[in-house]
Amino acid sequence: MASLIACPHCGRRPKEEFTVKGAALARPEPQAGADAWFDHVYLRDNPRGPYQEFWHHTSGCRRWLVVTRDTATHEVEEARDAALWNRETAR
């Protein structure tokens, strides 16, 4: 009912303020090829355990975050700004 997300900008806020987009995946390079794009758009892992997702603090700071959530327990391990994630991870 009521998980709290520790937004790096706003602090711990109720999940109702957020919108989830799904798996946090780096966008392929334009020339990555049809298979890579197909994977990116349609194929998702469904792990039991920690999973990185894009969450938007829609009713808060309006920043996109990368939230690490345990799919079995819903425990949120980490939430970081997606721009930071992009610079450090997605490249």
Add this chain to the structure above:
Amino acid sequence: MTSYRLSQGGLIDRARPLSFSFDGKPMSGFAGDSLASALLANGQRLMGRSFKYHRPRGVLTAGAAEPNALMTIGKGGRTEPNTRATLQELYDGLTARSQNRWPSLDFDIGALNGLLSPFLSAGFYYKTFMWPAAFWEKLYEPFIRKAAGLGEAAKESDPDSFEKCWAHCDLLVIGAGATGLAAALTAGRAGARVILVDEQAELGGSLLSETATIGGVPAAQFAREATAELEALPNVRTLARTTAFGRYDGNVFGAVERVQKHVATPQVGRPVERLWRIVAGRALLATGAEERPLVFGGNDIPGVMMAGAARSYLNRTAVAPARQMAIFTTNDSGYALARDLEACGVALTAIIDSRPEGAAPGLYKGQARILTDALVRDAHGGKSLSAITIARQGRTETLRLDGLAVSGGFSPVIHLACHRGDKPVWSDAQGAFLAEDRKGLALAGAAAGLSGLAACYEAGARKAVALLDQLGIAATAGSVPTVEGDIVAPATKPLWSIPGIRGKAFIDFQNDVHRADLALAVREGYAHVELAKRYTTNGMATDQGKLSNVNAIGLLAEARGVSPAEVGTTTFRPFYTPVSFGALAGSSHGKHFQPVRQSPLHGWAKKNGARFVETGLWYRSAWFPRTGETTWRESVDREVRTVREAAGLCDVSMLGKIEITGKDAALFLDRVYCNGFANLPVGKARYGLMLREDGFIYDDGTTSRLAEDRFFMTTTTAYAAGVLNHLEFCAQALWPELDVRLASVTDQWAQMAIAGPLARTILQEIVDEDISNEAFPFLGARAVSLFNGALKGRLFRISFSGELAYELAVPAGYGESVADALMEIGKPKGLCAYGVEALSVLRIEKGHVTHNEINGTVVPADLGFGRMVSAKKADFIGKHMLAREGLTAGNRHQLVGVVPLDPAASFRTGAHILAKGAAATLENSLGHVSSSCYSPHVGSTIGLALVRAGSSRHGEEVMIWNGLRGEYTPGRLCDPVFIDPENAKLKI
């Protein structure tokens, strides 16, 4: 009516008598009574009829687990069905009604179901009522519903208010008995932020029903002193009448506080219930234990009661549970009741102890006959207990009495510890399921299997110290006060089945599941605990099996010859007890259900006589009827013709508006639109198509370049929020290196479309700049000065209608006055207000698409926008998936126009298109009509349709088939642009 009230004792206030009624009968009680205790005091044992067999039922417990004494409280919109009389505080004027009986509680025709019981056994839903199938809906289901009902919800709306709130604490203590009070005192004295919740009206838990003394004072007084100390501490919040109903991730607990459910007329301005979400650093479950019933014949007859409940009625509310009692116990706790009954002068015939060795030596010093190694086999009586049959060492004996208290041991209340999927563990030593401490959560006292007040107090304090230590808060447990008269009942071997039973022996009282049902489930192969639950419905009532589940598991284990550990439990889920919809909805009802969005031009539309239509949260002006017009179509046709012949003004403020700035704004737009924007000159607008990454169209709109580094985007009304979220995602998560800023300005601008051949003439009167075709051509976009410099606005020469048209944006606060001025100026030229209905007709006539066509299955080429998609750009959202074979195939559904062959005929949106002569089947459907309207310009109904290979089928005769209404309209496919295909009107 004889009173069962004792002349002294208890926590009731005899100086405050309260009157109430039950099934219309006036009765009286005292402040401090529960409805159940007051009914018992008035001699009202019969409190309800059972679910399936309509058996007479009395109160079994004194708390949250009550399965029998469910009543309807209150009147009108305040009617509350299925209220547990055990938790309902008595108030003056309370009206209670029994449920599930007809015509009356005393004489209930449904009791005949008892005679039909062979047909109502386990699985009866799946057997007796299966055939013939048609009977289910017409006969069986209504019959079962009527016969096996709970209370009825009120038809009136609830006049009261509810609210929701959050709270944060270091330590949440759930349950305010000896354990919980000790924990809260320990943590509170250490300065920790503490929240203590308890479902009862008063903190104290079982201390309020105790005769022991703690620290030299009666247990109840000790509880009141502890409560007073806690309430004086600024770092402690105590919440009585509050049930913690669920544990969620992040150690967040849901709790519902019944703020004003114990008063006749709730104060206005305060909620009747409050839903708490409590974020707990650590939580301690001090939820106690539930006493287990014993499964003998007639164990549901009014007068049979849990021993702990009997003790509570006796000690807390000074009510004798009966005139002549016996106690049937498997453990020492039954002897505490024996002692108290005798102290109050209630006759106690016998104690029937299932153990060969009986009670601990010296525990009981009273006069009652003690029968060890004995079992109650059957209880007798109709609406009230009259006798019991005891089996002892091969012989039976019948005792005449009117009250039997039962104790089958204790099940710790571990629900909240198991709400996150953790499984309870069977303990042979405890004869019960226990829960383990978890991250952030511990159990203490009776909830952890302890017995005795001193042991519970000590454990509560000790566990609080340990939990606070995990948070770095130092606390000390202090010494345990001396307890006199403490009865410690060591766990004993559970007693599951009793041999030789004659009558129905109930396991689940609320759902009328008895022992034979469970045996049948086992025989028929449904012995797995989850299957047995569904097959028999054991544990599926509103009490969620609080009294029945462990007995059912024990009996299943016995039948299968395994340990209860092997049988396991069913899954624990919130809610612990039922929570009202009102509490969950909070303030989100009535006008607070959702916000209303009104355009800055709402007032203008209103005074022009608009009829409004709800579009999402918006109220949009739909049409503007004039005197003499009797149907909406008359008004819409007139508005459409006026726009085509003179001019109209339409409110388009609700389109999404996004300001996009930054040195990389043009590059950013190039990446989010499939067509090019980098080369858009300053002062120009361009239609843009935004794709999803999978290549399908997401949204469309126009975007104008106001400066090198400043763009103004419009989106569709429905996708305004979604597009901004999407753009923010692109800017932040995909391309954070781009210098681009986004701001929603939807509410900052009032925007109006002025369309029609006379639009320029009218507008020029208020626009200071030259807006001639030469100075301000089609797709121009610029800041303008209005009313001789009085106001700044923005003007866009764009057209949705196909006519010479402009959109004028002015700061929201000026919208109404500007629209008024334009109406005034335009009046002599025939300017009219037009609404979204006319807007829609105009756009269908022009072949413009909306989300009727952009329905998630179309790519640009499907709508004739194939050439818009940039081939030059290396990358944009959707580019890479758009090239897929299936999205470029020639037989895709493509946009076409459709008209009826007979102009007098019509068709509707959603109708299928069939090839001429094809059978009307979905397999033969070539596509569907996505938009339709009556076109005054064409003089018939027209439509836009998505049809297989539609762009190459213009001129083909088809059948327009509406299968839902059985309508067949011969038609012809055509170009989707019905008006001015050369766009000459746009450029005049």
